[in-house]
Amino acid sequence: MSLCLASAGVVKALALASFTLAWSHSVEKTAWQEDWRVTPDGLELAQARVKGSGAGMEPPPEARLVDGWFQWQPQRAPLSRLVLANSGAAGEWRVCGDGQCRTLSEIFGHDIGVATITMSVCNE
Template sequence: MSMLGVCLALAASGSTVPPVFVPAERFTLAWTHSIEKVRWEEDYAVVPSSASGEPPVLQALAARVRGSAAGMEPPDDAVLRNGWYGYTPRMWSPQGLRLTRSPFADDYTWCIQGRCEPMARWLPSDGGITLLTPCTEAATPR
């Protein structure tokens, strides 16, 4: 069986940067809003598809936001604990995420098993969109 993880790729057509496979069945994606300076964290799991032969699925497990700000209010069902509004995301099984990465804002932070690093450790930013999709090591384009 192939190892589950996430494939990261730059969305720009004609990009010469190859996609990258990151082995991680569970991870946290975090960022700080560039204007409001509010920290967000989302926990995800990569799980096998229920259909044989289909690619894995990305499940949003939990999310936290460190306060609220204009246009960034936590959902109505969020619960405040220790300065964080925690909630369960409504989008349960997205097939992937489109992450906007800008040279004018801090990069996303990627945490696996408690170790956190900027996303640029795995894939440089081109100042545009980075695609994050659930995948297997065997499915990573070379």
């Protein structure tokens, strides 16, 4: 399985069966991470974690504090696509897999600015 990222008519395929999506909250500037799996049913959210709480980012009651991160396992059906918007106020989204993290600009090879990015399972 591969992860496809699409923006402004350009599609980038990443050979990843799982990945971490990382970003900083635009107001609180707090780190947030989500672990995703690329499955035949779509993108499956396996775990979420945040380095704190505040404006619109309170961890749910089932979250547990582990090594400075509130962690929990969201219970939701796989998504056919995930749409990311970049406000430009908190840095870029990062995709981490195979031991490295890259910004969306690094993946696309140019500054993506506030472009919308759609993530999905590649149709192979």
